Amino acid sequence: MTEPVFRLWGGLSAELNGASIDLRQAREQRMLVALLAAKRSWTARESLCQWIWDEPPESAPNELHHLARALRRELAKLGLDDVVQNKSGGWQLDILPTSVDAHLVDHLISARKHDDMHASALLAEALRLCKGTPLAGIAGERIESFRTTMKEARRRAMVRFYQVELRLGHCRERVGELLALFPEYLGDMNLTALLIVALWLDGRQHEALATFQQYRENLCGHSLPFPREMNDLHTRLLNDGLTATSGGFPLGDPIGGSTVDKNGQLTVAVRPESGIPEEIKDPVAKAFTQENVDCPIKIEDDCVICVVPVDVERKRVVGVWMAKLAKAIDRQASVGISLAGEENARELALSERARAALGKAARGRLAIALSDDVRHLDGLESGRRVDLHEYKRAGDTDEWVRVVQHDRSLQEPVVGRNRASVGKVSSSGHTVTLNNSPVGKQVTASVINNSQW
Structure with a gap:
């Protein structure tokens, strides 16, 4: 069956088998965009009204039904009958997300890549x-x-595209495109760094250094701090330490281009489902802070990246560290853990399967995606420290996904005259104490500390 095509880039349009619709009413357009943005999920009436009106009038609920009827009539011209649905105050457009160009872009960015060419x-x-x-x-x-949000997705696609293109040695082919983008993205560290690398590898070292200086002056003019990554890149340029295959900032590591080093470092990428990565950088650093362990933390695109030293036990990272992270952050996030470097960890964090699993979990805080080599490394499958039965293979891929829940209510004291605090709920084996005297084991109980009585 042919699927419809909904375009949000360049203006709103919808077509199927050569037929198209023309939504001329601004409110109908905003309603369609809102339902398409929801990715086939149900949108509450109040939220839908806020998409259609910046300040919804009292008549908004009634007008909503009139707009829905008009939208149904237009979509019926494409043979899309009954795709606009209403249930219990919620609205849904029953259209595959990949029929919408904006969602297809997200899918192409996060899709699993076999290698740099792919x-x-x-x-x-x-x-x-x-x-x-x-x-x-x-x-x-x-x-x-x-x-x-759509513009940010395009920027993210550009960064990753030029990373792999320069790693493939296509510097001369892409340097002109990067030069054309530079005025618009003058403050973007990643695209600027990629332009500098493209110029340098194309033999235009003078222009590369001039671009670096222009970027520095722009930040200085806006009283912004100069990134350490750019200083490091400048040092590599002056020391002739830059090649298309050297890895690291700004080119990243080849995708599937080398054998995974089983003794290598784990890379953890954490992507917040809402907000910006800067808002979770400190909680991530706090969760990953261990005695005598130095874990570099940085922000790359929309992820917080942590490189874990080789002497840290891998089981601890995928078990204890993830539990601490679920407790530390105040929002849902997707996590990718990989041995194949930063790019692979970011791809795992952006996995559609991980994000779908997170969306289905009522109290889910983290969706963790492990690469297959991490899961099987060092006997991890048989380890006791990690509940590995909770990691499920994502279809026929080499990803393993787990959703970590964190119920903050279990951490808070019960408000009442007895002021008893409740600890971790367990299914068996705990001893209930009363005034620090054991009462006995219960089949299902909470550990209750009544010492405050």
């Missing part, structure tokens, strides 16, 4: 879809927020 092809297709102004001609506060 990554280049997928990312080139993502950039082909990102033409023009997203949601052109449509206004509204929620629309503007989603437009910003």
